[in-house]
Amino acid sequence: MQDPLIALRGLDHSYETLDGSQVEALRRIDMEIPRNQFLAVVGPSGCGKSTLLRLIAGLLPAQHGEVLLEGRAATEPRTDIGFVFQSPNLLPWLTILENVLFPLKIMGRMGPGGLAAARDLLRLAGLADFERRMPGELSGGMQQRAAICRALVHDPAVLLMDEPFGALDALTREEMSLELLRIWSERPKTVVLVTHSISEAVMLSDRVIVMGPRPGRVLADLPIAIPRPRASDCQYSQAFQRATQQIRHHIFGSRESFHAAAE
């Protein structure tokens, strides 16, 4: 097997709350993510999945254990990572195009290819006609698409997404996941998608990690064997149903057996 692009080894993480008590956000996380895999991390709130993503991004320093990116320890943010946040997080004083170009400007990589790359991505995301608009003039879904373009403009090897569609309504959300699927199939990358939508996770990914809360830990690591290319009707396939049931079982299973025992 080839070397994994991202490797997490014995990762523990805890933080202090305002009243001074320690909360264990992550306990003993070991994980390997091969290049160009689409990985989804599912779990209820408080299972440490956002913390996990920020550790991979180098936004949080690892307290225990290590995060390896191509074999090197990730202790600070790196330019081969793109991060998509829950809110579009666009800069309201820049046009959509300027927003997408912003990472290149900050990194000092604004060559002649930069503009072409940004325009290419905007076209891919269906935003070509909106590049001169201000973020405030666009809908939430369009803003989030622009944010995805912005995370991809410097052609990072890894795309990290923290509940990117969490703030959108259900219909826009489904449309956006198909959009993401399309962008990803044209530009394969290693993706780590944090979400609490089980169907979204199954629909998009090669592999789903199920996490449980208090302390945040891995409950299951499931391959998703639905053939690609996928479209929205793959939700009715047996493989899809089986995968979602399996994930549901890992998330709710312990609770259901608890109720069963109580009866």
Added chain:
Amino acid sequence: MPRRSKGRRLWRMAAPPVATFLAFFILWDLSVRFLKIPTFLLPAPEAILWATLDVWDNVARHSAATIGTVLGGFLASALIGIPIALLLASSDLLNRALSPLLVLVQSVPKVALAPILVVALGANEVPRIVITFLVAFFPVIISTTTGLLATPRELLEFARSIRASRAQQLFRVQLPYAVPYIFSGLKVAATLSVIGAVVAEFVAADSGLGYLLLSATAFFNAPLAFGAMLLLSVIAILVFQMVAWTQRLFFRWSVSQGDLS
């Protein structure tokens, strides 16, 4: 016919305030006439107008002096206040070290400080601009610092995720984010600048509308004193509008519907 409808919209916007002012002056004029209020208490608008126009070259000279002081003090409060706010927002240590000093400076009564400054800085334009600055700078610092520190955590995380340096975070993310806050501080500073300039002219000046107002009162020329006062209000409105126009012209995106202008 888009041009005509635009003109009509402008008229519809302008009509209510114009009507208010007309009604105000007519009511003023009528009360003075019918209640027989003596001129030294409250002159009629017409008397104010003529008293002012009679010495218009004098009035123009005094207005120019005041406008110079107001703009000087206002620009100083912006050019000094915004960098100080950047310092305060960039370091917790500096914030804790400098804040008490700033509050102390703000707490000193400027009217009491004015004569002392004149002794220290000499009887020229400098102490007047310094006093105007001291009256106006505080809201600029407070609102700019608030805006810089109000930048959402996720926006700063984004900046860090693309490896923006501390300076880039401050100047490319936090400072633009603070623009609406900066302008609300500048609008307050604009009107305070006129107050500062008048205070300075009361204490030490041989020109300016504040000086004109004081000397007109000394000679019981109430209409001219009122004229000077109204001109000061006009200057305050113009400086305020200048700030509002600057924001709308160069920072269109930062203007929200409910903004005072």
